[in-house]
Amino acid sequence: MEPPICALCGVRFDPGAATVRFSDYRPLPDGMVGHPHGLVWFCGAHLEAAEAVAHLPAEEALTTLRSNPPRNPR
Ligand SMILES: [Zn+2]
Helix, strand or coil: CCCCECCCCCCECCCCCEEEEEEEEECCCCCCCCCCEEEEEECHHHHHHHHHCCCCCHHHHHHHHHHCCCCCCC
């Protein structure tokens, strides 16, 4: 598992950080250690925007989010 670093803004260990599963999410095989494909960390400020595009593959979603940055609610 990767450390909780927001894929959009790079904030580390935000208390509201959580992972989003994108459409290309693939769970790790049993017993395998690592970070699953399509599972991406976002800080609390970007989580909602990320979940709104979770129907896309991770790379496409990140491109969309970066070209159309969500407003920071804080
Ligand atoms: Zn962020």
